[in-house]
Amino acid sequence: MKLFKRQNxxxxxxxxxxxxxxxxxxxxxxxxxxxxxxxxxxxTWGEFISTVTAPRVxxxxxxTFGAAIxxxxxxxxFGVLVAWVLVRYKFPGRKIADALVDLPFALPTAVAGITxxxxxxxxxxxxxxxxPLGIKVAFTPLGITLAMTFxxxxxxxxxxxxxxxxxxxxxxxxxxxxxxxxxxxIQRVIFPMLLPSILTGFALAFARAVGEYGSIIFIAGxxxxxxxxxxxxxxxxxxxxxxxxATAIACVMLLASFLMLLIINLLxxxxxxxxx
Amino acid sequence: xxxxxxxxxxxSQTEPAAVRWLLIAIAVTFLTLFLILPLAAVFSQAFExxxxxxxxxxxxxxxxxxxxxxxxxxxxxxxxxxxxxxxAAWAIAxxxxxxxxxxxxxxxLPFSVSPVISGLIYVLIFGLQxxxxxxxxxxxxxxxxxVPGIILAxxxxxxxxxxxxxxxxxxxxxREEEEAALVLxxxxxxxxxxxxxxxxxxxxIYGVILCNARAMGEFGAVSVVSGHIRGMTxxxxxxxxxxxxxxxxxxxxxxxxxxxxxxxxxxxxxTIAEWKVQQQLEKN
Numbered sequence: 001m002k003l004f005k006r007q008n009x010x011x012x013x014x015x016x017x018x019x020x021x022x023x024x025x026x027x028x029x030x031x032x033x034x035x036x037x038x039x040x041x042x043x044t045w046g047e048f049i050s051t052v053t054a055p056r057v058x059x060x061x062x063x064t065f066g067a068a069i070x071x072x073x074x075x076x077x078f079g080v081l082v083a084w085v086l087v088r089y090k091f092p093g094r095k096i097a098d099a100l101v102d103l104p105f106a107l108p109t110a111v112a113g114i115t116x117x118x119x120x121x122x123x124x125x126x127x128x129x130x131x132p133l134g135i136k137v138a139f140t141p142l143g144i145t146l147a148m149t150f151x152x153x154x155x156x157x158x159x160x161x162x163x164x165x166x167x168x169x170x171x172x173x174x175x176x177x178x179x180x181x182x183x184x185x186i187q188r189v190i191f192p193m194l195l196p197s198i199l200t201g202f203a204l205a206f207a208r209a210v211g212e213y214g215s216i217i218f219i220a221g222x223x224x225x226x227x228x229x230x231x232x233x234x235x236x237x238x239x240x241x242x243x244x245x246a247t248a249i250a251c252v253m254l255l256a257s258f259l260m261l262l263i264i265n266l267l268x269x270x271x272x273x274x275x276x
Numbered sequence: 277x278x279x280x281x282x283x284x285x286x287x288s289q290t291e292p293a294a295v296r297w298l299l300i301a302i303a304v305t306f307l308t309l310f311l312i313l314p315l316a317a318v319f320s321q322a323f324e325x326x327x328x329x330x331x332x333x334x335x336x337x338x339x340x341x342x343x344x345x346x347x348x349x350x351x352x353x354x355x356x357x358x359x360x361x362x363x364a365a366w367a368i369a370x371x372x373x374x375x376x377x378x379x380x381x382x383x384x385l386p387f388s389v390s391p392v393i394s395g396l397i398y399v400l401i402f403g404l405q406x407x408x409x410x411x412x413x414x415x416x417x418x419x420x421x422x423v424p425g426i427i428l429a430x431x432x433x434x435x436x437x438x439x440x441x442x443x444x445x446x447x448x449x450x451r452e453e454e455e456a457a458l459v460l461x462x463x464x465x466x467x468x469x470x471x472x473x474x475x476x477x478x479x480x481i482y483g484v485i486l487c488n489a490r491a492m493g494e495f496g497a498v499s500v501v502s503g504h505i506r507g508m509t510x511x512x513x514x515x516x517x518x519x520x521x522x523x524x525x526x527x528x529x530x531x532x533x534x535x536x537x538x539x540x541x542x543x544x545x546x547t548i549a550e551w552k553v554q555q556q557l558e559k560n
Contacts, residue, residue, distance in 0.1 A: 011370050011454055012464035018367035021379070024360045028431055029385055032397040035407060039400050078306045085303040089296055097304065099547045103311050105486070106539035106546070108493025109391075110513040111532040114520045115314040118321060118529075125317065126309075150310055182291060211390025214495035214513070218520065231392040235500060238396065243405050250393045257388045265381070 068209035071148035079156025109214025139221030152205030159201035196271030321529035361438025369446030395500025421503030438483035478552035
């Protein structure tokens with residue numbers, strides 16, 4: 001049996017383009033990523049476990065995942081609000097605000113990092129105002145959360161926005177005709193429609209925040225056990241030529257991202273079914 | 277006389293004016309705090325000590341060499357990923373075959389991997405303790421902690437940009453136009469250049485501009501493989517880090533302002549491209 005059935009398709013070039021796609025994908029992505037898995041497999045199970053559960057490593061997971069959850073939650077709330085405002089209301093500067101939402105995608109992370117660190121340092125534009133209140137942002141876990149909120153900002157807005165655009169006004173009118181108040185309509189009709197996209201955006205923002213490095217290290221303070229994120233710990237191990245330690249921790253992070261990817265795919269499938 | 281009753285359409289579609297303006301105010305404040313303030317801070321810090329200090333920081337030899345390296349990296353990475361993106365989109369969008377969804381997921385993979393890991397994997401292969409590191413050393417070839425490593429890591433992190441933009445666009449456009457061209461006697465390449473390409477032009481521009489922005493701005497992955505040799509293996513973002521860590525804030529922000537300016541241009545081109553793609557899709 002032939003693997004590829006003769007298709008009813010007259011377009012040329014399937015073989016070469018698919019061949020190159022798979023070749024290039026293997027060369028750049030699959031083989032290098034498998035190197036990480038193979039190198040980790042070189043460790044014994046005991047070595048692996050003791051490396052990835054060392055107190056300093058555990059503390060870094062706590063900081064990284066904890067801050068990422070808080071940041072993604074902030075983005076879930078404000079992202080929905082921003083998406084709603086951008087689609088439904090007209091106000092001066094709306095188009096510019098809409099375009100600016102993607103700034104965290106376009107601005108190099110190192111630039112974001114030094115800028116946030118400067119603004120929120122005790123004598124920076126915002127840090128100066130927070131200092132008398134006893135709130136320290138730069139060089140604390142709060143700074144990490146802030147940087148993660150910045151880089152995750154576009155995800156929720158951009159996943160929720162198209163769904164808000166597609167809500168049929170008839171549904172809202174039907175709810176109104178059946179006697180629902182505006183608040184009830186939002187609660188019972190609009191929110192359930194938005195929920196899958198909100199969760200998808202949350203998961204995307206969370207996944208991005210967990211792996212982020214550049215925008216965080218300048219504002220984090222990078223104190224072991226307190227404000228050291230896992231990606232930084234990988235680099236620290238690498239700089240100390242502890243290749244095994246770096247590889248083992250990276251493998252845990254990679255597994256976490258695969259898990260997130262799976263969840264995101266399931267969420268997207270769910271939201272697509274909801275749309276139909 | 278009381279105001280005329282509002283139509284049900286108006287009422288069903290919108291909140292009371294007070295709520296509306298409150299929500300707008302919250303959204304604008306949030307965006308100002310997180311987006312406009314940092315952007316303003318970059319330029320204000322860069323020009324803090326005047327225009328001549330700003331220019332001097334940019335004219336410095338190490339800065340110029342970092343700009344050169346960043347340009348070289350982008351010039352290699354963007355065309356490679358563009359060629360790949362077009363090939364992948366052609367195979368995936370115009371044909372059906374088993375394992376298509378898996379292939380799309382694998383193409384997207386670099387986006388879900390931490391930049392630090394994207395750099396690490398190349399150290400594990402080409403580094404001294406890596407798979408082919410010893411062989412490379414015997415033959416005096418340097419990949420990691422040299423320019424080829426920087427280029428490889430950058431190709432990895434910018435890998436999906438063009439493909440993921442083109443695949444849905446080409447899928448939405450279907451095969452009819454290409455089939456018509458072929459039936460009328462055009463060759464495969466003629467069909468691609470004259471029919472497919474004009475249809476996806478703005479999608480390509482969109483993918484390329486984002487790919488370029490990331491290629492020039494990548495920090496984490498490049499940081500792992502660069503080795504931070506001043507004037508040799510420092511890209512612009514890495515140079516910003518060095519200047520900042522040396523407390524040379526004005527110079528750091530001057531160089532950073534170049535990247536921020538690039539980001540603004542990227543946003544403008546992206547917005548135009550998005551609008552054009554939308555138009556193209558509506559036309560079909």
